[in-house]
Amino acid sequence: MDSVASGNLLVIGKVTKAHGLKGLLRVYSYARSEEAFQGSPTVFLSKEEWENAREFHVISVAAYKNGVLLALEGISSIEMAEHLKGAEVLIEKSSIVRADDEYFWHELTGLKVFLNTGEYLGDVSGIISEKGNDIYLVRNGDREWPIPATHEVVREIDLESGTMIICPLEGMLDLNEV
Template sequence: MTDNGKPSEQLVTVGRVTTVYGVRGWVKVHSYTEPMDNILQFPKWWLRGPKGWEPLDIDAGKRHGKGLIIHVKGMDDRDLAAQLCQRDIAIARDLMPELEQGEYYWHQLVGLRVISRFGGEEHDFGNVARMMETGANDVLVVRGGVDKRERLIPYLPGQFIADIDLEAGVITVDWDPAF
């Protein structure tokens, strides 16, 4: 599926416009990047609209308090800026920095099948529905599987995460099915 000339599978969601800031067209942005202001380094943004992804031209952005604010080129009115709120921000996948061996972006893990080999038996836990940041460590939110349960599995490679095979679409975990 293509949205406004950019194949949507080539885009990665990296943040969300949350609310307006001030009266001159600035908006607050919740960034999913780490650190949060890394989102400002990407030269071209896309905004999810009612008809798909639309290009978003940013002419200014900065940290403000505990968050970020940005200004969209040519948008100097609070009411116009309000139309951007509660919409996802994406960037082209090929703009994302290369990772070291054994490192993964969250979007690569979402959707993967999770198999546990706890106690020498194989258990199908379902798929990664989303990732969650807890402060101590990231967590896989896994739903489905044979028992249709939701599981929260700490993303701790070498401890609970035994293997990640992107090509096969499988994460192997060492996690008790009773939890």
């Protein structure tokens, strides 16, 4: 599919199992809320054994535990839904609705992190999703620091310049080791 090859799609979840008898899909969401799924009238499902992602029209989306229940046109039985277990759920990037202070993990990975004093700390090397807040892993050589993704600590993210400015809490970093 051209849109997959050109990078116009973003993975927002993974089908974990069928739900009920009528073909609902239980999806573990990588997004903070079901709103990411509601911004698009269609989703794409992709499995390793498929050559291309397949497009489905969204009938309904509902929050459910740590994910969503997704009803898709053409998936009307538990048997059909079971075949989709493990599929990644993707949407077109252009259909994403988000607040000004929301970012996708792929946008943050690789950002240069600076202290509010201007001192370079390292690069965002990964992100851990924890209850309540994400944690940015900032690496410099063989050192790595966990940085809570809170407004109190992360003061500025500038995707254009590829930088993040943080104001670490007292004791968070041993600056003598930076």
